Amino acid sequence: MPEIRNYTLNFGPQHPAAHGVLRLVLEMDGEVIERADPHIGLLHRATEKLAESKPYAQSIPYMDRLDYMSMMCNEHAYVRAIEKLIGVEVPIRAQYIRTLFDEITRILNHLLWLGTHGLDVGAMTMFLYCFREREDLMDCYEAVTGARMHAAYYRPGGVYRDLPDEMPKYEPNEFRSDADIARKNETREGSLLDFIDAFTERFPGLVDEYETLLTDNRIWKQRTVGIGVVSTERALQLGFSGPMLRGSGHAWDLRKKQTYAAYDKVDFDIPVGQNGDCYDRYLVRVEELRQSNRIVKQCVDWLRANPGPVIADDHKVAVPNRADMKDDMEALIHHFKLFTEGFCPPPGEVYAAVEAPKGEFGCYVISDGANKPYRLKLRAPGFAHLSAMDEMVKGHMLADVVAVIGTMDVVFGEIDR
Amino acid sequence: MNDSVRTSFRERHAALSEQLADRFSDKGCQVISQLGEVTMVIPSEHLIPVAMELRDAEDFMFKELIDVCGVDYSGYGQSEWVTTSASGTGFGRGVEAGRAARDDHPTDFASVYHLLSVANNLRLRLRVYLDSEQPMVDSVVDVWRGADWFERESFDLYGILYNGHSDLRRILTDYGFTGHPFRKDFPLEGHVELRFDQEKNRVVYEPVTIDSRTLVPRVIREDNRYLQPDSDEQDVADA
Numbered sequence: 001m002p003e004i005r006n007y008t009l010n011f012g013p014q015h016p017a018a019h020g021v022l023r024l025v026l027e028m029d030g031e032v033i034e035r036a037d038p039h040i041g042l043l044h045r046a047t048e049k050l051a052e053s054k055p056y057a058q059s060i061p062y063m064d065r066l067d068y069m070s071m072m073c074n075e076h077a078y079v080r081a082i083e084k085l086i087g088v089e090v091p092i093r094a095q096y097i098r099t100l101f102d103e104i105t106r107i108l109n110h111l112l113w114l115g116t117h118g119l120d121v122g123a124m125t126m127f128l129y130c131f132r133e134r135e136d137l138m139d140c141y142e143a144v145t146g147a148r149m150h151a152a153y154y155r156p157g158g159v160y161r162d163l164p165d166e167m168p169k170y171e172p173n174e175f176r177s178d179a180d181i182a183r184k185n186e187t188r189e190g191s192l193l194d195f196i197d198a199f200t201e202r203f204p205g206l207v208d209e210y211e212t213l214l215t216d217n218r219i220w221k222q223r224t225v226g227i228g229v230v231s232t233e234r235a236l237q238l239g240f241s242g243p244m245l246r247g248s249g250h251a252w253d254l255r256k257k258q259t260y261a262a263y264d265k266v267d268f269d270i271p272v273g274q275n276g277d278c279y280d281r282y283l284v285r286v287e288e289l290r291q292s293n294r295i296v297k298q299c300v301d302w303l304r305a306n307p308g309p310v311i312a313d314d315h316k317v318a319v320p321n322r323a324d325m326k327d328d329m330e331a332l333i334h335h336f337k338l339f340t341e342g343f344c345p346p347p348g349e350v351y352a353a354v355e356a357p358k359g360e361f362g363c364y365v366i367s368d369g370a371n372k373p374y375r376l377k378l379r380a381p382g383f384a385h386l387s388a389m390d391e392m393v394k395g396h397m398l399a400d401v402v403a404v405i406g407t408m409d410v411v412f413g414e415i416d417r
Numbered sequence: 418m419n420d421s422v423r424t425s426f427r428e429r430h431a432a433l434s435e436q437l438a439d440r441f442s443d444k445g446c447q448v449i450s451q452l453g454e455v456t457m458v459i460p461s462e463h464l465i466p467v468a469m470e471l472r473d474a475e476d477f478m479f480k481e482l483i484d485v486c487g488v489d490y491s492g493y494g495q496s497e498w499v500t501t502s503a504s505g506t507g508f509g510r511g512v513e514a515g516r517a518a519r520d521d522h523p524t525d526f527a528s529v530y531h532l533l534s535v536a537n538n539l540r541l542r543l544r545v546y547l548d549s550e551q552p553m554v555d556s557v558v559d560v561w562r563g564a565d566w567f568e569r570e571s572f573d574l575y576g577i578l579y580n581g582h583s584d585l586r587r588i589l590t591d592y593g594f595t596g597h598p599f600r601k602d603f604p605l606e607g608h609v610e611l612r613f614d615q616e617k618n619r620v621v622y623e624p625v626t627i628d629s630r631t632l633v634p635r636v637i638r639e640d641n642r643y644l645q646p647d648s649d650e651q652d653v654a655d656a
Binding site for chain 1: 426451452454456480481482483484486488489492493494496521529531535538540542561562563564565566567570587588589590591598599605631632633635636637638639640643
């Protein structure tokens with residue numbers, strides 16, 4: 001009888017199903033995985049070290065580039081850490097705007113996840129559908145910040161500016177008919193809030209559409225049911241958070257349990273899975289789309305009724321109004337100090353976490369009283385999830401690796417930092 | 418509702434810090450409460466038993482390890498821009514190396530653990546100070562499986578050795594990387610850069626060609642809003 005040996009298979013880092021630059025070294029016994037060894041760090045940019053060399057406010061745009069699919073949630077963790085350190089109060093309207101945009105971000109992230117996870121497992125249509133809705137939401141990003149993705153919108157003490165009264169419209173062009181352009185501009189006649197409101201009206205119907213394609217789809221179920229099962233106890237032991245933990249049946253959500261921003265003032269439910277497999281995590285995330293939509297709707301209603309300041313009045317941290325600088329010497333001094341030196345928080349250390357779409361995104365800041373963080377540690381949810389790769393794929397087939405990578409919702413911006 | 422949630426969160430953590438002080442002070446652990454967060458400093462030899470108790474005892478139930486990270490305290494409290502005196506030509510400012518660090522931290526290295534108790538809704542930070550020459554600490558992988566990659570990262574970036582870790586390889590840096598890039602004595606721009614060489618038809622490593630520069634100097638302001646009432650003897654020169 002010939003000697004049969006395990007062989008090693010290299011997967012990635014350029015594989016389209018590796019979601020970025022994941023290199024997996026798989027030890028195979030035939031088609032069955034014996035051991036998976038993920039090699040990460042191909043996108044390591046030392047964000048934390050870079051942050052140590054610049055004033056606090058200048059690192060906000062780096063946060064967008066961590067988990068580049070949930071930009072504002074990363075910023076939120078970072079500015080919350082600074083706010084906690086300094087002790088600055090954030091105005092209520094800014095809290096609601098942050099809640100609104102965190103949830104828009106969550107929908108953006110889950111739509112991308114749904115599209116690419118579907119694509120990996122063989123459902124091409126999902127990808128096209130999901131990207132259609134992402135386009136609308138990225139227009140919201142653009143309307144409020146000027147950038148479709150890397151927003152740099154949150155500031156310690158609030159947000160950069162209030163929501164715009166006007167939504168940018170499509171201009172007539174030779175590629176589209178006038179009727180088509182009029183249809184696209186239909187919901188863009190009013191303010192940004194009107195546009196988001198119209199989106200929340202039609203979005204539940206669209207989620208139904210996605211579900212028709214996948215939830216009872218035989219192939220989808222064959223590829224996800226019973227794959228990558230993690231028990232509740234094991235999920236905690238492995239450091240899981242977010243939908244990965246909820247999919248395993250533990251109702252843990254920082255938005256409810258350690259509430260922040262305006263999450264205690266809005267009504268929403270936490271979906272929980274039962275079996276802890278890829279299919280349950282899919283169901284949890286789809287339900288989160290609906291819940292996020294509910295939160296967005298409530299925030300829109302509140303923001304319409306309650307105008308007010310969107311950034312703290314404390315000019316030791318927040319930049320003073322441009323008009324004030326023209327005739328108020330103190331405002332001019334504050335502006336000069338903030339942009340040449342930045343602010344100096346008191347010595348101390350804080351950890352602030354938010355429920356990012358992928359799980360608990362935490363930010364640990366050590367300050368020695370300087371205008372730059374002494375140490376910044378970013379706790380990325382995907383890092384903990386990917387470290388469980390070996391355990392989750394052991395004994396599964398090669399094709400299931402793709403399903404497990406998909407269900408983890410890995411993004412290398414945050415894992416490699 | 419917001420306030421009540423926050424207060425009860427604070428109250429629970431105040432109770433936690435008392436419990437911790439009761440239970441672990443005989444092992445030389447020191448409990449610090451700051452900004453509503455609880456930190457416990459543990460002597461490195463007691464880390465594993467204390468961690469086990471924190472995980473399993475009914476009062477704590479810290480089942481989840483959120484994060485492990487290394488910290489290099491060697492430059493703590495050092496400012497690049499010290500104003501000592503004013504003269505006719507300006508202030509005596511400049512990058513001044515070798516200013517003595519403050520004695521807040523006994524050694525250069527520390528390993529910091531963030532724990533979460535989902536049962537009691539508590540958070541806790543553990544800090545273990547490590548030897549400055551040969552930082553080494555017992556691995557907590559057997560207590561929390563999730564520590565695996567976090568400890569590898571801390572080893573990679575700070576060179577902290579985790580005793581008992583079965584697979585302590587580099588994780589984030591390049592294959593064949595030398596040095597521990599997050600240490601304070603490692604320059605931000607690194608030591609080597611790489612490019613593809615057309616003639617040799619492979620990637621080559623060369624010494625870095627970029628200079629380090631400081632766009633905004635690091636300054637420490639002793640802000641009187643943050644001064645504690647008991648610290649009257651602050652150096653007033655910087656104020």
